Amino acid sequence: MEDRYDFTGVESRWQRWWDETGLYQVEPDPGRPKYYLLEMYPYPSGPLHMGHARNYIIGDVLARFQGMNGHNVMHPMGYDAFGLPAENAALQQGTHPADWTYDNIRIIRRQFRMLGISYDWRREVASCHPGYYHWTQWMFLLMHRRGLAYRKQAAVNWCPGCATVLANEQVEDGRCWRCESEVDKKELDQWFFRITAYADRLLEDLNLLDGWPERVRTMQRNWIGRSEGVEIDFPVPAVNDALTVFTTRQDTIFGVTFMALAPEHPLLPRLLEGNDRRPAIQAYVDRARRMTSIDRASTAREKTGLFTGHYCINPLSGETVPIWVADYVLMDYGTGAVMGVPAHDQRDFEFVKEHGLPLRVVIQPLEGPELDESTLQEAVPAYGRMVNSGRFNGLALDEALARVAEHIEERRLGRRAVNYRLRDWLISRQRYWGAPIPMIHCENCGIVPVPEADLPVLLPDKVDFRPRGMSPLASSPEFLAVDCPDCGRAARRETDTMDTFVCSSWYFLRYLSPRYQGGPFRPAEAGYWMPVDQYVGGIEHAVLHLLYSRFFTKVLADEGLVREVEPFRRLLTQGMVLKDGAAMSKSKGTGVAPDDMVARYGADAVRLNTLFAGPPDKDFEWTDQGMEGAARFVSRVWRLVRAWKTGCQGPARPLSPADGELRRVLHASLRRMTVDVGERLQLNTALAAAMEMVNAAYAYREKVAEEEQNPAVAAEFLDCLVKAIAPFLPHLAEELWQVELGRDGSVHRQNWPRHDAGALAADEVTLVVQVNGRVRDRLVVPAGLTDEGEIRRRVLALDRVGRALDGRPIARVVVVPGKLVNVVAEG
Secondary structure, rough: OOOOOHHHHHHHHHHHHHHOOOOOOOOOOOOOOOOEEEEEOOOOOOOOOHHHHHHHHHHHHHHHHHHHHHEEEEEEEEEOOHHHHHHHHHHHHHHOOOHHHHHHHHHHHHHHOOOOOOOOOHOOEEEEHHHHHHHHHHHHHHHHHHEEEEEEEEEEEEEEOOEEOOOOHHEOOOOOOOOOOEEEEEEEEEEEHHHHHHHHHHHHHHHHHHHHHHHHHHHHHHHOOOEEEEEEEEHHHHHHHEEEEEOOOOOHHHOEEEEEOOOOOHHHHHHOOOOHHHHHHHHHHHHHOOOOHHHHHHHHHHHHEEEEEEEEEEOOOOOEEEEEEEHHHHHHHOEEEEEEEEOOHHHHHHHHHHOOOOOOOOOOOOOOOOOOOOOOOOOOOOOOOEOOOHOOOHHHHHEEEEHHHHOOOOOOEEEEEOOOOOOOOEEEEEOOOOOOEEEEEEEEEEEOOOHHHHHHOOOOOOOOOOOOOOOHHHHHHHEEEEEEOOOOOEEEEEOOOHHHHHHHHOHHHOOOOOOOOOOOOHHHHHHHHHEEEEEEEEHHHHHHHHHHHHHHHHHHHHHOOOOOOEEEEEOOOOOOOOOEEEEEEOOOOOOOHHHHHHHHHOOOHHHHHHHHHHOOOOOOOOHHHHHHHHHHHHHHHHHHHHHHHHHHHHOOOOOOOOHHHHHHHHHHHHHHHHHHHHHHOOHHHHHHHHHHHHHHHHHHHHHOOOOHHHHHHHHHHHHHHHHHHOOOHHHHHHHHHHHHHHHHOOHOOOOOOOHHHHHHOEEEEEEEEEOOOOOEEEEEEEEEOOOOHHHHHHHOOOOOHHHHHHHOOEEEEEEEOOEEEEEOOOO
């Protein structure tokens, strides 16, 4: 018997058959439960490497598994095709972004097919296609009509390398997230989306997302940054005006010893009029404006500043307070003015120590020794009892905050307020390869929207898109010239294009009706398919794409176009694939091409190595040794089924002990796989269970003479094995199912194999696993296992136990036989 598995022939044959039969095409079916499985769509700035492929392989396993569990599975694919990656690559290659993008789309589409990903290709979209960005522009007009899109001049993050504006979220450690150029500040007229209008809902509705990693929800909470406090007005007699500060610690107001202004503060120019300190302060301001917000706010930096020569009045104490300008104060948060309370804020403490300013203790701890400002070595920010605070002495904690706030409001010295770290979303980009903003500038009418009937506003093909610090569209007379839709006079088009995150904030809806011309999607299809049941993508999008998509969905819900207020029910953030200790990178040329791996080992082996290397949410190092092992397992399964399929024939016979043991391993493995894939999303441990099944079958065949092997057990085993590996190794499973076992129809349209509890009842027990009394996992062990050392070893090997311990030493492990195990950690 030929024992070499021809993966090339098998995989290409079944890929053609899946396409020809339309196996993965799907339509709404009210009679079946739906399951919308989605991976974040790729940037087509180059071919995929294995770091990208992991995302899509994980999603494909989950989609196939859900289909075998009776769901009507939507599994689409498209391309985030606008933006800087494609434009910069096109500049480097001396081609047009459209040509570069569509060439890469063809390559990536072929790679997806090569890997056996189960997409409904009829639903493919590309955000750079006019049929798509027509509706991106429609979304802009919707935002504008609802008062959520506006234009203003603003100091923006300017990337000189990309020659475009970056949102705050796109600046990482003071550098552009794309090209890593150092980011500058620049004043430009920009378009914004008023995402702050949805800040409270975006924050509150995180409580609905219990299927998201807590880490991601925490990142979004911190980015939104809701703070409840008080705005207090400090009069500035020299300019007959007031400085307004926002604080959450109004109980410390009697400890203010200086006022610090951001270099951009609008009152500062008035303070510098006729001021002999002006040249030095202006030079300081200019230096600060060239710095990034991240650098200025760094806690590791020396706290620099200059005295303006002016004072304000503390409205509660009546004291005069010197006004300084300090670069660590930002206009992006609060009011751009900070009341310096050095005894109780570490940044302020460092500032006064640097500049020789006084400090005053106004909060004493409720317990322990009292603070002495003459010996204070660092700020003490803890809440406590007010002192040196006049009528408020003795008040503590919430009462202190409330009474001071009431006094400020009663005396009209300020007002209670809510502040957010979140800022409105800057969407303008001064680059060519993006969706044009559908607005018209008319000298008579002002800025007016393009009528919906005139969409899409098409990108012109012939434009010099080399970066020059202005939008390339401004150099195209044919694009610029347009009649005002209101008055009919000559006008000009907006030349900025939209941030590509606008395109990706609604793409999951376009998949539902990809060729629909009556709107961005059919509301009825959104009613059936939404929300996305499982979303798979990188943690790097926790703040950007995910927050923006949630914002868009809420706006569409308010417009009555969707019922759901959250787009993604469950979220899996996959880990990175590393090569030589660093993340694979398309731009740095450090990726491993899936094409090479598939040619050498086959697509199923590539999938297996990617999935088995570790938990989906953890990083792993790519090695050729892993590929060798994966290929051996694929061949081992193929040889097993080929060799044993004749053993499925013959009369049934009573179960022998060996038969019972094989069935126990089979059904214990099936139970593990069902939970690991369907609930825990731990695909590596599911594959480990499949490998145990295969090992048990080989052991059975070696131990039991061929004539004594039970045909019914063999038939059951092979039937379950082939179905169980189908989501992971789809080509091999299809070959074994239809060709070797001679079954009708696709294995991917069979029901997922259910474990037989009767095969396990007498042999296994499930132990509840706790860490410090809290349930963290469950462990299935043989019923007769009494060795506490072995139970301890198995418990401590569980991923969830390891995460709960987080490196803490173990004090003891309590085993209650047959019921539970409690790991008690120190600390």
